[in-house]
Amino acid sequence: MQVEFHGAAGEVTGSMHLVLAAGRRVLLDCGMLQGRRELEAQNAAPFPFEPASLDALVLSHAHIDHIGRVPLLVARGFRGPIWLQQATAELLPVMLEDAASLAESDAARANRHLDPGQPPQQPLFTRQDVASVLPLLRPLDYDARATILPGIELTLRDAGHILGSSIVELWATEEGASRKLVFSGDLGPRGTPILRDPAVIEEADLVVMESTYGDRNHRDRQATVDELGEVFEHAWRERGNVLIPAFAVGRSQELLYWFARHWDAWNLARWRIFLDSPMAGRVVQVYDHHHALFDEQAQAVWRQRPSPFRLPNLHITASTEESMAINSIRSGAIVIAGSGMANGGRILHHLRHRLGRRETHVVFVGYQAEGTLGRRLVERAPWVRIHGQDHRVNAQIHTVGGLSAHADQQGLIEWYGHFRGAPPLVLVHGEDRAREALAGEIGARLGAQVSLARPGMRRTV
Ligand SMILES: [Zn+2]
Structure with missing residues (x-):
């Protein structure tokens, strides 16, 4: 069995690894590069393999940095089955159609200002390309073992990262010998809200592990949640509003879950709460189909508290008109809107409208990458540019740090530590500083042979 690393091999985004075994070619993930403009420009480049030569694709979860180039792969010739968990199969069209709409409108906007003779910009992919992906999907339940190709078997295990997120177990049998990746x-992280903890696996010949937070440990989650309650209290006393930039899948549902759990303590009945997202209604439906995947505590919250997605004062605003109407509310509104790093999406018009007011509270609940508006606000920029205009920042900016959807260094070491015999480990999906720190810790504590994936690197087991 050989594994070639083609993405998230030196950075966090663009997850993509090719497995060559039993005479077959199986791709794991086909994600989009996200972040700096130069990095994103690489998404349109040719794949480092012939898409039509692949026999199957396995997707770990529905985040765009793991599935965002699937429509391109299909448009360029891939016709094989796409294996993924049931909930991931339902989230995938929601995520990809949203990405396609954004790409189409970005291209249309760029093409309005073309110089004579300049070729028009093409979207990376269209909603039509997304439609071509859907017939290839082969949903699987967690823990079921499926023969996906002659000599190749697959099981997806709960990864506890977002709904449907999976750890991939892949067995290849060739001439009587079997190898497992x-x-x-x-x-x-362990104890993450709504979801179960990552499944423990004990056997492997090779482990490929993410390392996003390989160099740090998270703050205590309860302290973070308490801080959120304090912001609401403070904002209410000032007759203000609260804006929370958040990703449409995962973080938004988690926030509503905390609201339901602290409904009385935070006196939330007095607020008007908006989940301002064109995708949110569809994502909530997917969650509602999959209560069986929730952990016990979440199932109890859904039974015994106001239902997180049906809070009596929650408005899920799908249309642009409804979203714009929120601007006329003077005080008492909590608005959750994407994007999570405020580098696009509806949160921009809320920020533009409200940043100038002292009684506005902006709460960041996730990682803010360099170069994003979120990062500028977190770093206390006195002025920021939104849609080509400068805006004074008088609003109060809060960063609550303990709600990560990724395991921290301790969690990663523990998860790997369950494997018997310390199998060789390749670290992906992390910046070098994080990977080096994690490799050092795991090498020293568990005696494992650890390497850092580089683009084009190949491992044989
Ligand atoms: Zn993810």
């Missing part, structure tokens, strides 16, 4: 996908 475990790919962690993205691993959630």
